[in-house]
Amino acid sequence: MSKTGSTPTYLSTKDTPLLAQRVEESARLARFFTKLFGELEHLQGDSIVFRLESDTLRVLVLNQEVELKSIRLKPSWYEPIYRWLADRAWSVSEETSSGSSSLAALPEKFVAAIRLPKQVVITVGQSRGPQVLRLSSIELVPISIAIERVGFLSYLRENCYELACATSGLIIVSAPDAENLKKSTSAMLSISQAIYLGSLSDPGIKNFALEASVRNPLIVTVQAGDALDALLKLKEFGYDFNQVVIAGSICQGFVRRCCPHCLREAAVDSKLVEVLPPELRPPQDISYRIGRGCAQCDMSGYFGSIGVQSLLVMDVVLREKLIAGEEQLSLVRHLYPLGLKSLLEDGVMKVTGGLTTYATLYNLTRTVPQAFLKVMAELRKKEAAYGKSVYSPEASLEIDATKVTKRSTSTQSGVSAQNYHAENEPLFAVGPDGKIRVKPLLLIVEDDPDQQNILELLYRSAGYDTITASDGMDAMAKLEQDLPDLIVTDLMMPRMDGSELTTRLKAHPVYKQIPVLVLTVVSDGEREYSLLDLGADDYCEKTIQRKIL
Incomplete structure (x- = not known):
């Protein structure tokens, strides 16, 4: 069985039929799994087994090992199904319990999340040799819950939901390093209906991406430090912002999560806080909580992993700014009130919320682009007039209240978007009819x-x-x-x-x-x-x- 290796195989323009086949195959598998899990729910099954035999692929729907239904497919289906699950799999073996994922081979035991039209299936899988796959402990959850489980704080969940439900456009998925890029890609494939196309640096996908992104949501990947950095790399690789359809950009890395079973208040070494830029340092009197060690976390104080994110959604104003070639500072001024943060700022919110620690966060990132720091400094001055604190992690950790219009009342770090709004831009960026406003x-x-x-x-x-x-x-x-x-x-x-x-x-x-x-x-x-x-x-x-x- 062929498997994707760690070194990418670059495609030439001659491989357009191969890319089209990949998109078609992905759409076919999405329909197949939607129907399969629909059968499982209807028959009240508890597990699914894929068994490759000499002349057929048998798909069994079981309940307590009793066969409820058997589906026979051509053997050629097995490899695409295997790849589909591998792209969405998270290893849960002991040596990779921090949450490593694979775009290549399935580990012996894994957790996979599969996006259906209106839900996400979360299942525990077992790879029993090269010819048997088993899915059990199957749970169907709303898309919003799946987004929350990845680690998105409340200020980003609405934007992430919009990106996960995109029906067309490029979704640029990025991370600071190759390992986190694999994990981030798996996570986005799990919560969205997007199709993985390949690396942004691959010249063979460019023309196909320009054409196919009009009809399909497509994931392209690149190493970058934040969502805006990743978006701007499109231009570096020859993409014209006036031609390409873009849904948004997400940069993500994964850090160890504090064990919730033994979370306690604790003092934090001031030297760890001093590493942060002044604009990101929490108040000195803030209370921290960390895992103290228990049987559930094997006395480590950590239990699993959590994502640290930087995310943006494309809008009309941003597109015009990109086409005009405006500088990064102008782009951040527009995007920051809409939820764009650096990885480090999102991570600090999670540290102060008791979700992770400075020590594990600094293994992922320690830097913030100057444009972000400048906008944050401007925001502090703006907030001083309103008597509000720029730093309110509690607000970011809560579930957002229902919003009347998209991005109208979202808050970031406890700051209302209306309190920091670019001159002559709408307060309610999207009207109740769903149309984006250009003028107030x-x-x-x-x-x-x-x-x-x-x-x-x-x-x-x-x-x-x-x-x-x-x-x-x-x-x-x-x-x-x-x-x-x-x-x-x-x-x-x-x-x-x-x-x-x-x-x-x-x-x-x-x-x-x-x-x-x-x-x-x-x-x-x-x-x-x-x-x-x-x-x-x-x-x-x-x-x-x-x-x-």
Whole structure:
């Protein structure tokens, strides 16, 4: 049986039919496993056995060793099935308990995760010689749970889910070293429906990737230090950002996980913290928890492994910036509020959350690109005005609340995206209709038609999109249809005036995020204070200069 070796076999442009065959084979196997696990669930089986015989491949669905169904396939199916499982397998043998994976051969005992259309199958497998495979302890879990088990913190789970459910585009999978690159690729294959194409450095896949990524999600791999670094390597290998379809980029490495059975508070050597850049150092009074050693972890203090991630999802703004050739700092300023972190920052969050330790994290990474540090420093200054801490690992370890719009209310390190937003970019990057916004959307609430037209003309000429409402009640109805990035409202209106509208907005769990600017003809400092006390973000006279407004 041929198996993928550690040294890649580069493809030439003549091998396009081979790549097309690989994509077709992967799609066929995805359909096969979906049907097979559907049969298992329907028949209430507990295990599956693949047995290669002289002239056939028998697939048995069993329950307590009683045969429930037997499927006969051509022997040629065995090798593709073997490779499919090997690409998604994690060894659980004693010598590799830290979670090594293989894109080559199956170990004697392994755990495999297989993505189905709406679920992920997690199963314990056994390779009994070259002709028998057995899958048992089969568990079907939601995709979101599988993502959580890999180690994604709450601030990244929504973006990872979007990437895992991508139906087209390149997914660039990367890691700092070759061993972690294998593990990261296995993990992404396990939670997504993407097809593994090959190394980004392989010149033979480029033309095929440009064409096939329009119709399929494809994984290409490269060694890199973070998700943005990996994305930018596309250009190094001759890819044109104006032509290639990109779903996103993920950089991932795996570290030893603190044993949850013996987790206790403990002091941490200050020298380990001093290794970190100042922007990443947690508060001195933060409490750490580490495994103290128990029977479950063989007194090591560690139990299994956990991923450390850097991830980004492609959007219209990022694509335009890449095509324009903007510098890394500009890209990080756009992506950081959307969840992009360096591996080290994500790892520090996991250390302070009791998931791993500095010692094992530093075996994976110790560096942060300067662009990330600069944006973090800018963010600290921005947050100082809001009286919030830049470092809040507890918020990142919690499960995110339901979001009304994609990337609208996500938090990173306890920081609301709306508090650090690039100038003239939407607060709600994706509208309820799923369409990506390029311009910020303003809701103008004004009962005077002439004033309404003037404000519309003013804001549209400044590069904003607008919708209008004639009073507070009309505005509340409009909010059920779309979420603007700013509300500009008159104060004195019929039915519901600006004061009552502001009060209702700031009492709403979602609408309270939207900044409110109140316009009035009244010039009264006491009235201004009362409006701000109600929750208005600013107050402005209608007679104010256009530039200030």
